[in-house]
Structures are given as C-alpha cells and as structure tokens.
Amino acid sequence: MTDAAPTPPEETYSYLGPAGTFTEAALKQVAAASGKHWRGVNNVGEALADVTSGRSTAAMIAIENSVDGGVSATQDALATVPGLRILGEYLVPVNFVLVARPGTALADVRVVNAHPVAYAQSRGWLERELPNHGHIPATSNVSAAASLFEGSQADAAVAPPGITDHLDVDVLARDIGDNPNAVTRFVLVSRSRELPEPTGADKTSLIVELPDDEPGALLAMLEQFSTRGVNLSLIQSRPIGDALGRYRFVVDVDGHIADERVADALLGLRRTSPNVIFLGSYPRADEQTVAYHSKYDDGIFIEARDWLRGLLSGEPD
Structure with missing residues (x-):
C-alpha cells in the first residue's frame, strides 16, 4: 500500500491547534478555507514557517x-519574517469554562492547567473560587483540557466553551473569564501580493522603525499620519533587540x-524611516466605514499633484 499523496499547499491552511481552539473558530470565518485541509500547529512560529516554506x-x-x-x-514574528502579508482580520469573542475528568468536583481542584493568556483572563475567578490553586501552563486552550487524560498533575483545565464537542470532560463552571466583553483579533497571513480591493471600511497594518533615538522622533512619525487625516487604531512599541532603548x-x-x-x-514614512514594513491593507472585521474630513478626499491629493506637475512642466496658470 502506498502512502496517500500530500495535500497541495494551495489546499492547506495552518492554525494553532488542535481542533476546538479559538484560532480554529477564526479560520471557520474564512470562506476560501471551507472544505480545505486545516493543519493544526503548536505556535505562531510554526504557522508562519508553513507559509514561508510553501507548506500552507x-x-x-x-x-x-x-x-x-x-x-x-x-x-515580533511579522517584523522579522520577510515576505508576509495580512489578507484579512477576524474577531472571536473569548470566554472560558473550567473542565475536569468525569467525576471530579470543584472542591477537588488543586492544580489548574491553562494557556498563559487564558489563565491571565480568568485569574480573578480562579483566585476567588480556588484561592489555593496552582497553575501549569499549556500550549493551547484545547491541549490544556487534553492533558487531563495524558498523565498531567492538573485536576482541571481552563478551556473554550465548545471543548465538550471534542473531549469527554465535565464542565465545573462556565463563563469564568473576568471580562465578558473580551474579544481576540486574528489575522490571516499569506505570501500573496494581491491586495484586496478597497471597501471604504479598511485597515492597513505597518511596522515602523524610528530613524534616530532623539527628542521628537516619535512625534515626527505620528505627524506623517495626522497631517494627512489618517487615524491610528493601534500603535504599540516592541524592542528591536539589538540594543537597549531601540524600538x-x-x-x-x-x-x-x-x-x-x-x-x-x-511615502512620508518611507522618506524618514530606515525601515517600513507594509503588512497589508484589508477589510475591517467590524465593517465600520472609515470616517475622515473631506479636506483629505482623494481628489484633493490628486489635484495638488496635478498643480505641481503643471508648475514643473511650465503649463499656463
């Protein structure tokens, strides 16, 4: 008997597995991925390596x-792995349940297995209801629950609400997340250079390095956006890693x-920054139309360039 042929890369999508994770829930929102092969991986690095190697x-x-x-x-991975583009963003509401092996009571729980992010988001409930518990980190929310059947020292696990569709566990408590409005934003990353068409409700993601560590350097970067009426929905600093104080x-x-x-x-950023990484332009997940002042309409910029071209070419006023 011969081995089955490997799934073609164009038919494969990678995500943080195993089945049942919030990442899988995000991938379910991608119409193009429906009916294709989904490859569960252990971390972000492995997922992006699948893309850059052509596996997915x-x-x-x-x-x-x-x-x-x-x-x-x-x-950090998007800043250091070349050739990646974001094709779209997807929002997934996040909440958690506390699960255990069948027959376990809440009073029996001494040690909890949980992904560090899930643990941080449910820590208030855990400290209130299980004040003396210990914590064992897990690689994913689903693997935390799966570990209960793999010789783990944990008595219970923090997991997604749909975990009972995949594992024979008892739910000891529901809605244990400390913030009922918690949402995680996911992005679909590819090597494709094809830009989605503008919709009027779009987002553009960038990574920018400052040219110098001097007073006003960050302000100069921000002015590239403010003077053109471009709103920032996120700005976050990350260390470059080559020296202290470099971000x-x-x-x-x-x-x-x-x-x-x-x-x-x-264009203004490119003139002033030593490194600008364009990660993509794509539709906003919330579909909210981007609002801006009419003085920043496309026609205003086009007319200004035409005016300058006329001056340079000697056209009559």
Whole structure:
C-alpha cells in the first residue's frame, strides 16, 4: 500500500491547534478555507514557517486581544519574517469554562492547567473560587483540557466553551473569564501580493522603525499620519533587540493603501524611516466605514499633484 499523496499547499491552511481552539473558530470565518485541509500547529512560529516554506497557502494567527493588547510573539514574528502579508482580520469573542475528568468536583481542584493568556483572563475567578490553586501552563486552550487524560498533575483545565464537542470532560463552571466583553483579533497571513480591493471600511497594518533615538522622533512619525487625516487604531512599541532603548512600532491605520491620504502618509514614512514594513491593507472585521474630513478626499491629493506637475512642466496658470 502506498502512502496517500500530500495535500497541495494551495489546499492547506495552518492554525494553532488542535481542533476546538479559538484560532480554529477564526479560520471557520474564512470562506476560501471551507472544505480545505486545516493543519493544526503548536505556535505562531510554526504557522508562519508553513507559509514561508510553501507548506500552507495561509495561516491564521492571533494578533491582538481586547484585554491584554497586542500578541508580542505575533508582532515580533511579522517584523522579522520577510515576505508576509495580512489578507484579512477576524474577531472571536473569548470566554472560558473550567473542565475536569468525569467525576471530579470543584472542591477537588488543586492544580489548574491553562494557556498563559487564558489563565491571565480568568485569574480573578480562579483566585476567588480556588484561592489555593496552582497553575501549569499549556500550549493551547484545547491541549490544556487534553492533558487531563495524558498523565498531567492538573485536576482541571481552563478551556473554550465548545471543548465538550471534542473531549469527554465535565464542565465545573462556565463563563469564568473576568471580562465578558473580551474579544481576540486574528489575522490571516499569506505570501500573496494581491491586495484586496478597497471597501471604504479598511485597515492597513505597518511596522515602523524610528530613524534616530532623539527628542521628537516619535512625534515626527505620528505627524506623517495626522497631517494627512489618517487615524491610528493601534500603535504599540516592541524592542528591536539589538540594543537597549531601540524600538519598532506596530501600527494599524484606518484606510487602504489605495486611499490617497494613506498612500501619501506611507511615502512620508518611507522618506524618514530606515525601515517600513507594509503588512497589508484589508477589510475591517467590524465593517465600520472609515470616517475622515473631506479636506483629505482623494481628489484633493490628486489635484495638488496635478498643480505641481503643471508648475514643473511650465503649463499656463
């Protein structure tokens, strides 16, 4: 008997597995991924390696949480792994349940297995209801629950609400997340250079390094956006790693690179920054139309360039 042929890369999508994770829930929102092969991986690095090596056509990764902010491992990977583009963003509401092996009571729980992010987001409940518990970190929310059947010293696990669809566990408590409005933002990352068409409700992601560590350097970067009426929906600093005090900035702006105001801001950044990484322009997950003052309409920028061209070419006024 011969081995089955490997799944073609264009038919494969990578995500943080195993089945049942919030990352899988985000991938379920991607119409193009429906019916394709989904490859569960252990971490962001492995997911992006699948994309850069050609094993997968795209990877779904978490990039931001409404409670904890940016996911540093993702932001650093996007800054250092070349050739990646974001095709779209997806939002997943996040809450958790506490589960255990059948027959376990809440009073029996002494040690809890949980992914560090899940643990941080449910720590208030755990400390209130299980004040003397210990914590064992897990690689994913689903693997935390699976470990209960793999010789783990944990008595219970923090897991996604749908975990009972995948494992024979008892739910000891529901809605244990400390913030009922918690949402995680995921992005679909690929090597594709094809830009989604602008919709009027778009976002552009960048990573920018400052040219110098001097007073006003960050202000000069921000002015590239403010003077063109471009709103920032996220700005977060991450250490470059080559020396203390050296940082790069992860930036999300409202708008598409095809919008004149955004394109002009990127030109300004490129003139002043030693390194600008364009991660993509894509539709906003919330579909909210980007609002801006009419003085930043595309036609205003186009007319200004035409005026300058006329001056340079000697056209009559």
